[in-house]
Each structure stands twice: as C-alpha cells, then as structure tokens.
Amino acid sequence: MLFLTISVAVLFILVLSQIRTRGNGIVLKKQSYEIQKRWSEEGASPCVLVETPHKELVMTRDLSGFKQFRFKNIFIKTSPLPCLSWASSDDVWIKMLNKELKYVHDKGFLQQHPKLKPKMRAILLDWLLEVSEVYTLHRETAYLAQDFFDRFMLTQDDMAKDRLQLIGITALFIASKIEEIYPPKLHEFAYVTDGACEEEAILEMELVMLKALNWNLCPETVITWLKLYAQVESLKDGVNFLVPQFSQDTYIQITQLLDLAILDINSLDYQYGILAAAAFCHFFSFDVIHKVSGLTWDSIAPCVRWMTPFMRTVSACPRAELKDFKKVTSDDRHNIQTHVDYLSMLVRAHTMLAV
Template sequence: MARVRTSGGRQARSVNRNTHKIARVKKECNKRRKSIKKFNDAQNGWRQNELNSVSEVAEVSQTLDAQPSPLPTLSWCSSDDVWMKMLSKEIKYKHSKSSLHRHPSLRPKMRAMLLDWLLEVCEAHTLHRQTFYLAQDLFDRYMLSQSNVQKDRLQLIGITALFISSKIEEIYPPKITELAYVSDGACLEEEILQMELIMLKALNWDLCPETVVSWLKLYIQIASLYDVTNIIVPQFSQETYIQITQLLDLCILDINSLDFKYGVLAASALCHFMSADVVQKASGLKREAIETCVNWMAPFVETMTRYDSAQLKEFGQVPLEDRHNIQTHVNYLCMLKEAQEKQSESLEPFFPPTPPSSTEKTS
C-alpha cells in the first residue's frame, strides 16, 4: 500500500534542508574570513620583511662603496651577486662583546676557556675549522640574545653550538653520545637536545653566517690566485694558511675581537703576513678600515713569535690537500694571557698614525 506524504512532513524536511544549508553557508563564511585574515597577516609580514630587506640593501650598498668586490669575473656565476650576498650576511649576522654585559655573573676569561676547550674537542674529533668558527658564532649570537646566563650553563651552550655546527659542516658529525662524553658528565644527551631547540629558536634558525675563517679563505685565495678557471681549488700555501689561522684562533678567544666584523678580522690577520697593498687588493678594504684592528692584533702576533710556528699535521683518513682545514689546538690560554698583558703596555702600532695633510699642518 502506497505511503501518503503529508504536507507537514514535506515542510519539516524542507526546514531541515534549509537549516543544514544555512549551517554550511556559515561554515564557509567562517573559513573565508579565516583565509582572508591569514592572507592579510601574511601580506603584512611580507611587507615588513620587504622593508627590512630595503634597509639591508641600503646598508649593503654603503658597505659596497667602502669595500668593492675583489672577486674576478666568473663564467659560472655572477661575482657581483656572490659578493653582495657575503656582505649582506656580514650585516645580517651581528655580534658584539656587549653580550657579556647582559650576564653579570660571567667574565671574559670564562668565554676564553670555553672556546679553548671547544678547539680541543674539534681537534680530537678531526672536525674542520669552519665547524669551530660556526660554533663560536652561534655561541656568541645566542649569548647576545639572552640575559643572566649562569656560568654552570656555559659548557652546555658551547657543546650544543658545536653539535649544531657539526651537523651543518661535517659529512660525519660526532654522535651526541660522544659530545656528552667529552663533557665528563656535565652535559647529558637529553640536555643537549633540549638546548638545541632553545638555541635554534633564539637564533631564529639563522645558521649560515660568513665566519672569520670563510673570509680568510677567500682573501688568501684571491691574494694567491694564479688560475682563475679553477678558483674553487685552493691555490695558497698551506703553511702560511695555518699560521694565519693560529693567529685568528688566539684572537677569537679575546672577547674584544667581537668589536670587529669578521671580514675585518680576517683581513687584519692576513695583513701581518702579507703587504697592505696585497690585502687591500684581496679584500677590497682600505688601510683605514683595518688599521684599528691590525694594531689591536699586534700583541697577539708578537706573542706568537715566542712560541714554535704552527706546523701542518697529518690526520688519519684526511687527504693531504685537506689537512689545513682540520682544526688544531695548542696552549692558547697561556698565549692569550701573555698577549693581553702586552696590550696593556705601550707598544708601537703596526700601522703608524697617518701624517696630517699640508693644510692641517699650516692651520
């Protein structure tokens, strides 16, 4: 027997359909409002980033005027773009010795002892110089972003910085168990992993600066260049390179080294081994730009002459052509103490003061 459909049933079903339809429309409207808000937020963020980029480009342009590119013309890329990228990193990744002022319980000697220990760890695990200098940069920039860090946290922060940098730079980075072991039980694996997340967030995942040693490799390569077609292949003396890096290793332990840009530090170190004209050609930096740093570095050079010259070392399973890139360690803390004592004495500057012009003399 056929069912008889009443008008009341049809009306009820119609109301239900309309209710569901209204609910779907409201849901769709809410989704659209959220999408519009998300788009606006993203657009505002993009505009802010654009403004930051514009200000950075202006600063890079000013730096470019003071430090023109020393790079030769390259067939496989734009040398101007490479140079602009390097200068922009020098501006973006800021470091300062004022970070110590944010931590009243810390002293410059504590930083020196930590970095000296990291140098020793790098040599023990056959890590590259770039790995150490990246760890040093991560450590100093992290400390600049924090306040009131206690001295019992320094070793954890330092070994975590090395843990991060080794994963970036090394093909076979040391395992976290090995890094926890070298801390002699002071840093547990779980603590290193937790500190890694804290540091990455504090650094905003900005992990690719131009370090002191990357600037040095560029400068000494340009200064020694004889084959432009193979510019990537090292064309400098390994013996000279490790002597300059030993000077930089010693200088970087002094917190006053953070007064200078990494590119200036590298050029100043090179200036103690090559003529000022060669350094200017290789770095694009004029004498006035590096004079203060060169004179500051002079006591460190004088101290180094009292010790045996740095020698190339052989490392197992490391090719001879790569051994200069492996980080080494000597008794830097003793050398640092002597150099700092010499700085307090009245020493003749490496660069004598520039004589006044004839007009200044008459006036």
Template sequence: MTRRSSGRLQAKAQHGSTHTDKIAKVKKQCNRKKTQNKRLNAETQTPQAQEVGCSGDIAQEVVCRGDVDMEAPVKVMQDSFDQSTSFQCSRPSPFPQLSWGRSEDVWIKMVSKEVKYTHSKSCMDRHPRLQPKMRAVLLDWLMEVCEAYVLHRQTFYLAQDFFDRFILTQDDVEKERLQLIGITALFIASKIEEIYPPKIMELAYVTDGACLEEEILQMELVMLKALNWNLCPETVVSWMKLYVQMASVYDFTNLLVPQFSQETYIRITQLLDLCILDINSLDFEYGVLAASACCHYISFDIVQKVSGLTREAVEDCVEWMAPFAATIINHESVKLKDFAKVSSDDRHNIQTHANHLIMLQEVEDRRMDDLFPLDVYPLTPPSSTEKSSTP
C-alpha cells in the same frame, strides 16, 4: 584453441575504454576545477593581495586578521636591493668573471651577511655572573674537542658564532650552563658542516657527565629558536680563506680549488685562533678581523685588493692584533699535523689546538707593560729578522 585475453583487454571490450582514457578524463576534470578556483580567487582577492600576488584564501586570512602589512614584502625587497647597491659601491668585488655565477652577486651576498649576522662584546654585559675569561676557556676547550674528533675549522668558527650570537639574545646565563651552550653550538655546527658529524652521545661523553644527551637536544631547540634559524654566517675563517686564495690565485678558471700555501694559511689561522678567544675581537666585523690578520703576513696593498677594505677600515684592528702576532712569533712555529683518514691536501682545514690560554695571558702581560704603542705597527708584515728577534 582460443587465446585468453588479459584483464586489461577484457576491460576494454566490456567498457569500451582503456586506463589511458580514464587518466585523460580525470585530467580534464582537474583542469576544469582549476579554472573554477582561479575565477573564484580573482573575485575574492583584495586589491592589496592582488598587488603582492597572494591567493584568495591567503588574502582573506590576512584581511580577517588585520595584523599584517601587505606592503611589507615589497618594502623588504626594496631595502635589500638598496643595501646590496650600497655594499657594491663601498667594497668592490675581488672576484674575476665566474663561469658558475655572477661575481658581483656572490660578493654582495657575502658582504651583506656582515650586517645580518651581528655580534658584539656587549653580550657579556647582560650576564653579571659571567666573565670574559670563561668564554676564552670554553672556546679553547671547543678547539680541543674539534681536534680530537678531526672537525674542520669552519665547524669551530660556526660554533663560536652561534655561541656569541645566542649569548647576545639571553639574560643572566648561569656559568654552569656555559658548557652546555658551547657543546650544543658545536653539535649544530657539525651537522651543518661535517659529512660525518660526531654522534650526540660522543659530544655528551666529552663533557664528562656535565651535559646529558637530552639536555643537548633541549638546548638545541632553544638556540635554534633564539637564532631564528639564521645559521649561515660568513665566519672569520671563511673570509680569511677567500683573502688568501685571491692573493695567491694563478688559475682563475678553477677558483674553488685551493691555490695558496698551506704553511701561510696555518700561520694566519693560528693568529685568528688566538684572537678569537679575546672578547674584544667581537668589536670588529669578521671580514675586518680576517683582513687584519692577513696584514701581518701579507702586504697591505694585496690585502686591500682582495678585501676591498681601506686602510682606515682595518688600522684599528691591525693595531689591536699586534700583541697577539708578537706573542705567536715567540712560540714554536706552527707545523701541519697529520690526521688519520685526512688527505694531505685537506690537513690545513682541520681545526687544531695549542696552548692558547697561556699565550692569551702573555698578550695581557704585554698590554700591561705597554710594550706596544699604537704608532709602532705599520700595515706591512715585519721582516724576517724582526720575526726572529724577541721584542
């Protein structure tokens, strides 16, 4: 009985070659074609294109257009290096030696974002129909939405940064569009930060019909283009978390695990939540704002060590923040909230909402009464007796 051979064996008998032989032949042809292309590119490249490593096709396109500076990439890389060097000298890194990366590189990248992601309270000057209080009401509402959908603090502060930087790029925004801009900023931030972000229909629902799903999607495209897709700032809360972690760290081999007191963390975040509603908070860099908040609960020597900031760099912000800190002291102490499906170790990372607008009005009243002269507030936290007394 004759055994039938498979199709592959029959093909080998008929043509004298296997599928492997055919693959080898194709690879040989591809290699020959690559060699020819390299030779052709080397002949067509201009000296400028060869210097920056462009291919022949790209080089020809650049030369034909005549509107691109071929030395720009080299200059940008050099400027970035010079900036990184200056950052490294001005603010020493608080990180120890890291097993997963160079501590100096991590620190330089964080500090350099303070220059890349700029914000300013002058954003309101471009919009005559907007008032600073409108911004405060919007951010307070976004905090409430974050708490309702159990979103993280980083999500809210990303949304706040997107909103402020977007407003800075626009002119004469109508007050009726503020809610649309705010909820869209939160929509973008939640997709970046959250594992399970809320659906767009849910975010449209919380606006009570003021913003449709299609409008949020359209505004998303407008915001991303205006922000030039720069969506990874070091927020106020990310700086604060770093400072508190380094001030409390005891296991330097596991820095990515929280090692600070949740109660202290919550107290500082409540101060930052109140301060960020004030448009004047945009006068300060996020790192300075976070360090100043820590100064009201941690000694300045420790804050200086973990932030690399001098007394002169934070004293103006600490003094500006003093009425906010005193207002919070007069209100009920902050307690950790329980959230369904959130572990106890992660409760402090969930954004919470309080009577911030009422407290913000109290801050304004204190300023009007001139209860807080600038020379009264040293860069050290008040004692326990001072905290319990009413100023």
C-alpha cells in the same frame, strides 16, 4: 625606501631603533638594511644601501636594556672576485657583505650576564677548539660554533656560568651537523663533557638555541673570509676558483693568530671580514690586503693595531706545523682545526696589551 648610492667608500652603519611603549611592554621598531646592486645609465653596477620595512618586536625590559648595534667598516666596492663560471662575482660578493649586516655579534652581551667574565668565554672557546681537534672537525665548524655561541648569548639574560659548557657543546653539535660530512654522534659530544652534559640536555638546548637564533645558521665566519682572501691573493689565470691555490703553511700560521685572537672578547668589536683582513695584514703587505678585500687602511688599522700583541705572542711560540690526521687527505689537512696552549698565550698577549 631610502637609496644611498655608494661606489668606492667606507660605510659606517647604525642600525637605528625607534622605541615606544605599549601597555607594560616596549615596542622596538627596528630598521634594517641590505646591500643591493643597481645599474646606472653608464652601465656600471654600483652598490646601494636599501632600507627594509620596519619590524616591530614587543619587548618587556627597561629602556636601558636596549642598545644600538653598530656595524663598523662595511666596505662596498666592486667585487675583488674573479669572473666565475658558476655565478656572478658581484652577486656572490654582495651576498657576503649582506651577511655582515645580518649576523650581529657584540661584546656587550656580557652586560646582560653579570655572573660571567670574559675569561669564562675564553676558556670555553679554547676547550671547543680542543674538542674540534680531537674529533677531527674542520676549522669552519669550530668558528661556526663560536659564532652561534656569541650570537645566542646576545639573545639571553643573566645566564649562569654552569650553563656555558652545555651551550658551547650544543653550538658545536649544531655546527658539526651543518659543516661536517660525517659529524660525531650525539653520545660523543656528551662523552667529551665528562658527564657534565647529558644527551637529552644537549637536545633540549639545541631547540632553545635554534629558536633564539631564528634558524639563522649560515654566517660568513672569520675563516670563510680568510680563505677567500688567501684564494684571491694566490689565484692564477685560468684556474678553477674553487680549487685551493694558496700555501697551506702560510694559511695555518694565519689561522693560529686568529684562533688566539678570537678568545679575546674584544675581537667582537670587529666584523669577521675585518678580523680576517687584519690577520692577513700581519703576513702580507697592505697592497695585497687592498687587492683581495677592497678595504682601506683606515678601515682595518684599529684592528691591526689591536691584534699586534697577539701576533707577537704567536711569533714567540714554536711555528705552527701541518698535522697529519687519519682519513684526512694531505690537501685537506690545513682545514682541520688544531689546538695549542692558547690560554697561556692569551695571558702573554694580555700582558703586552697592558703595557
């Protein structure tokens, strides 16, 4: 085992792969890592990076088909969480960081699907946000579906564009069963596709997706990180950490920025925690960002700069307003996914990026 003791530092990690041939196939020997807490002689609890046992995967594709997934800007430091009565704040923080290592997303999946274009992904995700609002689904549900879609596509090859809607609605179907107390029925998901996806096809795709994702269905999404940062920033002494303290109005402004940004395929260049921190940085000072995330400016600066045209686009549009939904209490309405004309906004943001 290789132990790298890290206190306050930015960690750039490569998941290394060793490849050798076996018959007509190729064996991919994959090294993976996890973050663990270790006690020092002084009683402190620095984090360490632990190399886990190799796992061999037999693959039957050309060497050129392999790529190394690069994890950017994983920051390991003392937890910014307050003392919790129900768990160790260090343990909670480390578990969240480990999920950033475990759940891989990468825009390179488009190279595996020559028939697909970045705009197709944007159209699909925009539609999923709209469906989420129609069925009063939570933001976390929509962002889980986005994660499932992107990670699933990373496991597939040469997908036809006419399959995207089926994959997208199935991802939302799975996410809603995980996140929602009363998820929509299967026939409702089929109905919203206007006959393009039958119930049986959704169920079949559900099994395919679950197997491809290896039942890894619990990432820390962009929304999870954003809510954590917002809560840490606004928390008052002696208040239950699980009770939201942040401003709903400010929160929905930031979520609108993130809704727009994730439609861009280049958002997959960044980890979810980095994306949330960058969006947060457009509304708060960097000192606040450092307090709630521990990230350095160098860690988030590229993402903040990339996100600037999206922020300008959002700022030029009517200000996001809290919406009222039937059977949704006022203290929960900020958690319901909303939709505006994001595709038109995306075109304007891309125009700014091109300048």
